[in-house]
Amino acid sequence: MKQTTVKKIRLNVCLAVVLLASSAASAIELLNSSYDISRELFAALNSGFEQQWNQKHLHEKLKIKQSHAGSSKQAMAILQGLHADVVTYNQVTDMQILHDRGHLIPDSWQSRLPNNSSPFYSTMAFLVRKGNPKNIHNWHDLVRDDVKLVFPNPKTSGNGRYTYLAAWGAASQYNGKNKINIRSFMTRLLRNVVVFDTGGRGATTTFVERGLGDVLISFESEVNNIRHQYDKDQYEVIVPPVDILAEFPVTWVDKNVERNGSAQVAKDYLNYLYTPLAQKVITRFYYRVYNPTAMAAVKEKFPDTRLFRVEDKFGSWPQVMQTHFSTGGELDQLLTSGHK
Numbered sequence: 001m002k003q004t005t006v007k008k009i010r011l012n013v014c015l016a017v018v019l020l021a022s023s024a025a026s027a028i029e030l031l032n033s034s035y036d037i038s039r040e041l042f043a044a045l046n047s048g049f050e051q052q053w054n055q056k057h058l059h060e061k062l063k064i065k066q067s068h069a070g071s072s073k074q075a076m077a078i079l080q081g082l083h084a085d086v087v088t089y090n091q092v093t094d095m096q097i098l099h100d101r102g103h104l105i106p107d108s109w110q111s112r113l114p115n116n117s118s119p120f121y122s123t124m125a126f127l128v129r130k131g132n133p134k135n136i137h138n139w140h141d142l143v144r145d146d147v148k149l150v151f152p153n154p155k156t157s158g159n160g161r162y163t164y165l166a167a168w169g170a171a172s173q174y175n176g177k178n179k180i181n182i183r184s185f186m187t188r189l190l191r192n193v194v195v196f197d198t199g200g201r202g203a204t205t206t207f208v209e210r211g212l213g214d215v216l217i218s219f220e221s222e223v224n225n226i227r228h229q230y231d232k233d234q235y236e237v238i239v240p241p242v243d244i245l246a247e248f249p250v251t252w253v254d255k256n257v258e259r260n261g262s263a264q265v266a267k268d269y270l271n272y273l274y275t276p277l278a279q280k281v282i283t284r285f286y287y288r289v290y291n292p293t294a295m296a297a298v299k300e301k302f303p304d305t306r307l308f309r310v311e312d313k314f315g316s317w318p319q320v321m322q323t324h325f326s327t328g329g330e331l332d333q334l335l336t337s338g339h340k
Contacts, residue, residue: 033084091158
């Protein structure tokens with residue numbers, strides 16, 4: 001056999017090996033854009049889904065990446081060009097803006113998955129220091145002059161907006177929907193805030209690591225995870241008797257999955273969040289789920305509370321945003337009156 005022929009054969013073999021190796025190593029990435037205190041939750045969920053996917057797709061290895069910040073900041077990042085495949089936020093408005101301003105998802109996005117596209121939910125809770133020295137039990141206790149609060153800024157954080165609305169809703173029950181009394185209550189509440197961080201994780205750092213404030217208000221899931229992460233004997237969790245239903249909506253971003261070629265894996269990933277296995281993982285992080293079996297197994301972790309829906313108390317989310325959180329809205333007026 002001529003030497004040139006041998007060289008050609010060797011070259012062809014090498015190319016074939018390279019192509020086979022490239023095919024075997026081909027990977028698909030999925031980017032999940034989420035709110036800032038969900039890192040640990042999705043790290044746990046991602047590993048389970050990656051394992052399932054990789055077992056079924058031997059020649060297409062999946063790697064899920066995460067992007068975290070305040071929910072509203074994440075939505076703005078997508079509008080500005082972040083090519084996230086799926087979004088898992090803590091407020092409907094941060095989803096809807098992807099349709100209203102970016103036309104990235106259809107108006108019907110909330111009907112594409114069960115429970116208004118919310119695979120789990122939470123409510124607001126108070127994290128207090130050991131022994132509950134300020135004797136905090138309900139929303140009314142938070143407006144005393146001797147109580148200092150930490151929670152995220154409602155302008156930049158879904159977490160903060162839920163806190164604000166939960167307090168307003170509770171105040172409306174205390175005060176018989178008397179708006180003068182409700183505004184007085186909210187003014188005193190906001191006056192007691194020592195730090196308005198941009199997101200939930202920043203508020204956690206302020207309260208736990210900097211030691212500021214008597215009460216951290218955050219999602220029930222967050223305050224319980226904080227307690228176990230740092231030193232559970234140094235903190236106590238209080239869930240008030242009247243509270244808000246905080247939905248955690250999810251969706252795939254249609255324009256981005258079309259661009260990325262990730263539509264199927266994005267849809268499978270979000271449907272996975274509803275499976276019994278994923279629902280069990282979610283409750284480990286102190287989120288409430290709609291699966292009755294999963295909730296029954298951990299019912300001691302979730303105190304009874306009367307939850308109200310945003311829409312029932314305040315109207316639609318667009319109305320809420322315009323009335324309370326727009327420039328010059330209720331929040332701005334309350335903050336201004338509180339500093340007079």
